[in-house]
Amino acid sequence: xxxxxxxxxxxxxxxxxxxxxxxxxxxxxxxxxxxxxxxxxxxxxxxxxxxxxxxxxxxxxxxxxxxxxxxxxxxxxxxxxxxxxxxxxxxxxxxxxxxxxxxxxxxxxxxxxxxxxxxxxxxxxxxxxxxxxxxxxxxxxxxxxxxxxxxxxxxxxxxxx
Numbered sequence: 001x002x003x004x005x006x007x008x009x010x011x012x013x014x015x016x017x018x019x020x021x022x023x024x025x026x027x028x029x030x031x032x033x034x035x036x037x038x039x040x041x042x043x044x045x046x047x048x049x050x051x052x053x054x055x056x057x058x059x060x061x062x063x064x065x066x067x068x069x070x071x072x073x074x075x076x077x078x079x080x081x082x083x084x085x086x087x088x089x090x091x092x093x094x095x096x097x098x099x100x101x102x103x104x105x106x107x108x109x110x111x112x113x114x115x116x117x118x119x120x121x122x123x124x125x126x127x128x129x130x131x132x133x134x135x136x137x138x139x140x141x142x143x144x145x146x147x148x149x150x151x152x153x154x155x156x157x158x159x160x161x
Contacts, residue, residue: 027151027159028074028129030144035124040145043157047082051093052103057125065107066119066128074131081158117141
């Protein structure tokens with residue numbers, strides 16, 4: 001009888017773990033330097049920032065954009081949920097913006113999470129993103145909230161479906 005109860009308990013644990021794994025949807029955390037005064041941004045403004053339509057922070061400084069490659073999990077979620085373009089369309093968008101003089105330069109691609117963290121930390125006017133938990137953020141970085149929602153919120157707009 002004791003073995004039967006233990007088997008049932010293990011089975012229930014495995015089922016609940018499988019359900020929890022199915023409902024986990026990673027969020028993309030947007031990072032700025034701790035020296036940057038911004039702490040919250042609207043989803044619309046964030047999209048316009050990464051499309052080059054908003055090119056200056058409220059203090060007048062130029063925004064420096066860093067992105068992850070489209071083949072990374074965070075690059076895919078970023079393009080799908082925030083930008084709503086394919087990687088080719090996003091690249092062409094930026095080629096056109098630079099060619100027409102609407103933007104000085106396209107976002108810089110950071111090939112590793114460490115490079116992203118270093119680049120954003122080093123530049124108080126930079127913004128970038130990673131697939132991470134806010135607890136894992138270095139003290140020199142700040143994770144932005146979007147529409148006053150932190151990345152852990154189920155209604156956070158830039159999370160995997």
